[in-house]
Amino acid sequence: MALPVKDQAKYWGIAAAAFLVILWYLGDVILPFLLGGAVAYCLDPIADRLERMGLSRTMSVVVITLVALLIFVLLVLLVIPTLISQAGQLVNVAPELFQRLQSWLTTQFPSVMEEGSPIRDQIAAIGQAIQARGGELINSVLTSALGVINVLVLAIIVPVVTFYLLLDWDRMIARIDELLPRDHAPTLRHLASQIDATLASFIRGQGLVCLILGTYYAVALMLVGLNFGLVIGAVAGLVTFIPYVGALIGGVLAVGLALFQFWGDWWWIVLVAGIFQLGQFVEGNILTPKLVGSSVGLHPVWLLFALSLFGALFGFVGLLVAVPVAAVIGVLTRFGISQYKNGPLYKGKDESPVPPDLDS
Structure with a gap:
């Protein structure tokens, strides 16, 4: 006999609350496992493709691991030091750039940029704030990223977790499918397929778009000789997932x-x-239609809200789970709306009662 809907909702609510509590208290502990799971999820289609080409699952994972290791070494040796150096230089020259902007505005609009003008003081304050706060941010990022524990986490634990999760991914999915409530298994599989399609479109597709555009912007700006081109390209590519931003x-x-x-x-x-x-033309007409699809299901405003909320509540771990949770909530919301529109609360009764004959 199936449990009443009220009891099922209670138990699932308790499970969701327990997940949030675990996320709250064990964020730093589960961080490498969340990173490993996210990377394994993104790489699973590549492993499946290699299996279809004739490799075993183990050999597919080994090939992916070796290629990823090669890319990581190249990034560490060639890209990351230059990126850090340019970011520090950009922060240091920010006051000078704002002083030049102030001088140019003074020449063009002398009445607006008079001595003691609020606009002039604000521009100078922005440059000083960027240098002070930007330097503090870069120093904190460098000290945290170069800590021994964090290096071990990123360089050892995350790849190991990714390797084993990717190796057993299909078996884990099958085991989870066996644990689904039998009465709701078809519905849950349907919802899971929609969530996977949304995540695949956004994380895999949009992530690849961000990588391609970031590389293009950085290389192109460096080729034309623009100072700090690598930093600007990286920033532009990083936030490409928000349309036009x-x-x-x-x-x-x-x-x-x-x-x-x-x-x-x-x-x-x-x-x-x-x-x-x-870059905008290629993204809108080639990359996004081919790699992401016409409908991702995550509105940019909803995505920004989820990132802000989970980032404020759970820190960096919250940022990692914001997109999957936003996708889950979005799919469940659309499912609830479809159920509502197909139900009597929305449609009303199928047949209206016949009014009485007042003449008889």
């Missing part, structure tokens, strides 16, 4: 720096702006 932030930073660096050489400034215009 990545190109807007990166474009404003790049064109702003180009104005100071190439002042008078307008072709170079136009070229920098054209890089982001081309």
